[in-house]
Amino acid sequence: MDMVKVIIDGVQVEVPKDSTILDAARIAGIDIPTLCYLKGINAIGACRICLVEVEGARALQASCVYPVSDGLVVHTNTPVVREARRINLELILSNHDRKCLTCVRNQKCELQDLAERFHIKDIRYEGERIDYARDELSPSIVRDANKCVLCRRCVAVCASQGVSAIGPVERGFRTIVAPAFDMSINDVPCINCGQCIQACPVGAIKEKDDIDKVWLALQNPDLHVVVQTAPAVRVALGEEFGMEMGTRVTGKMAAALRRLGFDKVFDTDFTADLTIMEEGTELLGRIKNGGKLPLITSCSPGWIKFCEQFYPDFLDNLSTCKSPHEMMGALLKSYYAEKNGLDPAKVFVVSIMPCTAKKFEAQRPELSATGFPDVDVVLTTRELARMIKEAGLDFAKLPDEEFDRPLGESTGAGVIFGATGGVMEAALRTVAEIVTGKPMEDIEVKAVRGIEGVKEAEIQLGDMVVRAAVAHGTGNAKALLEKVKSGEKEYHFIEVMACPGGCVTGGGQPIVKAKDRMERDPREVRAAAIYEEDRDMPLRKSHDNPEVKKLYEDYLGEPNSHKAHELLHTHYVARKTY
Amino acid sequence: MPCSSTCSAGTDNKEQFAKLQEVIERYKGTKGSLMPVLQEAQGIFGALTLDVQKYISEALGIPLMDIYGIATFYSQFTLKPKGKYKVSVCMGTACYVRGAKRLQDKLVEVLGIQVGETDEEGRFTLEATRCLGACGLAPVLLINDDVYGRTTPEAVPGIIEKYRKD
Numbered sequence: 001m002d003m004v005k006v007i008i009d010g011v012q013v014e015v016p017k018d019s020t021i022l023d024a025a026r027i028a029g030i031d032i033p034t035l036c037y038l039k040g041i042n043a044i045g046a047c048r049i050c051l052v053e054v055e056g057a058r059a060l061q062a063s064c065v066y067p068v069s070d071g072l073v074v075h076t077n078t079p080v081v082r083e084a085r086r087i088n089l090e091l092i093l094s095n096h097d098r099k100c101l102t103c104v105r106n107q108k109c110e111l112q113d114l115a116e117r118f119h120i121k122d123i124r125y126e127g128e129r130i131d132y133a134r135d136e137l138s139p140s141i142v143r144d145a146n147k148c149v150l151c152r153r154c155v156a157v158c159a160s161q162g163v164s165a166i167g168p169v170e171r172g173f174r175t176i177v178a179p180a181f182d183m184s185i186n187d188v189p190c191i192n193c194g195q196c197i198q199a200c201p202v203g204a205i206k207e208k209d210d211i212d213k214v215w216l217a218l219q220n221p222d223l224h225v226v227v228q229t230a231p232a233v234r235v236a237l238g239e240e241f242g243m244e245m246g247t248r249v250t251g252k253m254a255a256a257l258r259r260l261g262f263d264k265v266f267d268t269d270f271t272a273d274l275t276i277m278e279e280g281t282e283l284l285g286r287i288k289n290g291g292k293l294p295l296i297t298s299c300s301p302g303w304i305k306f307c308e309q310f311y312p313d314f315l316d317n318l319s320t321c322k323s324p325h326e327m328m329g330a331l332l333k334s335y336y337a338e339k340n341g342l343d344p345a346k347v348f349v350v351s352i353m354p355c356t357a358k359k360f361e362a363q364r365p366e367l368s369a370t371g372f373p374d375v376d377v378v379l380t381t382r383e384l385a386r387m388i389k390e391a392g393l394d395f396a397k398l399p400d401e402e403f404d405r406p407l408g409e410s411t412g413a414g415v416i417f418g419a420t421g422g423v424m425e426a427a428l429r430t431v432a433e434i435v436t437g438k439p440m441e442d443i444e445v446k447a448v449r450g451i452e453g454v455k456e457a458e459i460q461l462g463d464m465v466v467r468a469a470v471a472h473g474t475g476n477a478k479a480l481l482e483k484v485k486s487g488e489k490e491y492h493f494i495e496v497m498a499c500p501g502g503c504v505t506g507g508g509q510p511i512v513k514a515k516d517r518m519e520r521d522p523r524e525v526r527a528a529a530i531y532e533e534d535r536d537m538p539l540r541k542s543h544d545n546p547e548v549k550k551l552y553e554d555y556l557g558e559p560n561s562h563k564a565h566e567l568l569h570t571h572y573v574a575r576k577t578y
Numbered sequence: 579m580p581c582s583s584t585c586s587a588g589t590d591n592k593e594q595f596a597k598l599q600e601v602i603e604r605y606k607g608t609k610g611s612l613m614p615v616l617q618e619a620q621g622i623f624g625a626l627t628l629d630v631q632k633y634i635s636e637a638l639g640i641p642l643m644d645i646y647g648i649a650t651f652y653s654q655f656t657l658k659p660k661g662k663y664k665v666s667v668c669m670g671t672a673c674y675v676r677g678a679k680r681l682q683d684k685l686v687e688v689l690g691i692q693v694g695e696t697d698e699e700g701r702f703t704l705e706a707t708r709c710l711g712a713c714g715l716a717p718v719l720l721i722n723d724d725v726y727g728r729t730t731p732e733a734v735p736g737i738i739e740k741y742r743k744d
Contacts, residue, residue, distance in 0.1 A: 159641075164641035164642075164643040164644060165643065166643065167641075167643040167644060167647045168651075169646065169647055169650050170651070171650070171651045180645075180646035181628055181646060181657075577642075578628075578632060578642060
């Protein structure tokens with residue numbers, strides 16, 4: 001890579017030619033403060049917090065958008081710079097709703113961090129405020145424009161998702177980030193992915209908090225309250241308790257859930273394995289019988305809503321499989337309830353998910369196989385952490401415990417659902433063996449791993465070649481579907497996850513601040529933990545899961561049986577965007 | 579028709595949407611075409627309503643959100659049709675000190691609408707305007723192109739009555 005020499009605060013550093021001053025300063029060990037900047041998502045120089053002095057430039061420059069050049073001389077810590085940054089921050093604070101004590105982002109707020117760093121002791125300016133009503137109509141996402149600092153990070157990420165449900169509206173003091181025509185986020189093409197929450201530096205966008213519903217259920221002696229946890233939760237929950245990114249806390253999480261009072265602690269990885277049996281069979285069936293191809297995965301409810309809104313022509317391509325936690329819910333209220341002599345009306349199912357879209361999904365009327373909703377409440381990873389804190393559990397000191405059986409048994413194939421490419425890899429591990437009658441030589445399908453936006457693989461299965469593609473982030477999915485539509489690309493099987501990185505960086509996961517995102521990519525760090533978890537499992541192929549086999553023997557018959565269809569499969573509808 | 583089956587645009591006012599379609603055909607594919615399309619659309623419909631913006635969004639493949647952001651950013655665009663008569667009071671310094679505010683208050687009372695609003699009949703829109711450069715006539719009331727100089731609140735009902743008749 002071409003390098004250039006720049007002098008920052010008197011120190012010469014060599015940096016890649018395409019760096020900004022902000023990048024170069026980080027290489028020089030200088031942490032320039034930022035607010036509207038979000039690596040890979042938003043670099044617009046709007047907030048004026050990252051101002052620096054550039055020798056020869058007329059005025060102070062926003063370092064996040066200023067490209068370096070050879071011989072550039074920059075000062076990041078002069079009285080003029082400090083004063084300008086400070087005034088800009090004070091102006092942002094002047095009309096901010098500063099009720100930090102009751103804010104969801106209290107002590108996790110990038111604006112608070114700046115106020116602390118700049119030693120803001122009093123607010124010199126009191127700006128005029130418009131009191132905006134909170135938008136709480138969506139089952140997934142709550143907007144509070146009074147907290148908004150107009151950084152546009154959410155706007156940028158929503159556009160990169162190919163959705164553009166929110167954007168800047170009006171101008172001047174009346175500027176607000178909102179959906180069009182004063183509509184609720186619930187009535188626009190929002191797919192509930194929650195990437196806006198991940199992008200927000202403050203508490204202007206957050207998940208709909210459903211903790212109270214769960215506390216109420218737990219204290220109700222008539223209810224049998226069962227919890228399940230998605231694969232991605234176990235590699236991120238620890239971060240909420242100060243642990244390193246990528247720490248695996250599977251055992252502590254199970255222990256914590258038991259101590260919170262859940263009657264049974266099951267694992268969505270079990271139904272991930274089950275999904276592979278159902279979806280793998282569906283794929284082979286479609287290939288053999290000339291069914292609709294490519295088959296596209298259906299685990300990600302953000303993706304499903306995206307497809308229903310923007311690509312209704314592809315609805316028949318979607319796998320009819322419910323997402324794994326919905327399958328679990330349906331089984332809990334049928335198979336499990338029958339086996340244990342429980343009234344399904346009194347089985348209360350809670351899903352701990354890395355996802356805000358699952359909250360919307362759980363409310364879909366078609367997802368109620370037994371006449372009751374398959375899943376009663378979805379909590380995000382962040383909400384679970386809040387419950388654990390509220391209960392006073394010292395998370396780090398909890399012992400490692402196991403999931404309950406039988407619905408807590410799983411394989412490595414189930415856990416990799418949490419990372420982009422994981423469903424594809426898990427499916428190939430099983431399909432390969434069904435087709436060829438012998439296991440794959442290397443069950444780790446590296447071609448579909450990693451954070452490349454669209455990944456492709458061709459896998460030779462006996463005398464058949466399966467062409468597969470994986471897209472994560474609905475923006476990437478859109479690009480891929482356009483190529484399929486035009487005939488430029490042909491595949492048998494496509495995996496789509498709505499969130500960039502897949503579930504490990506879902507909208508319900510612990511929020512990684514902009515500053516930390518400059519240091520490391522949570523998509524890679526958490527995915528690495530997922531793959532470690534897989535490697536440590538004694539069984540790594542879904543069809544080897546003994547409890548899944550038993551479920552088919554005892555109850556479902558065989559994959560895609562009539563009973564399986566009744567409980568584990570669903571259908572989709574075209575939806576209006578507005 | 580670029581409109582999807584889920585969109586209701588074009589079911590009424592067919593002629594106007596046909597005109598809009600012509601405009602879009604003319605600009606389609608050219609970079610920076612949204613602004614002129616919005617301007618002409620406002621000329622055709624009198625306002626950039628939800629249906630109009632939805633139509634443009636689908637036809638040009640631009641998210642409705644982006645169009646709405648632009649439509650609310652520039653003051654020349656309006657989301658609701660303006661009334662037949664645009665009633666504006668000059669709020670420049672000279673008019674203001676000579677009682678423009680009292681004049682405006684009286685108009686709010688007589689027309690039954692707030693500043694920036696249009697009455698239900700679609701007859702009057704009340705607006706505040708910056709200096710019109712007619713300070714010698716302060717305070718100035720403007721109804722479309724008719725200028726009323728040195729107006730008093732007492733004269734307002736009589737002036738408005740003239741525009742109620744046709």
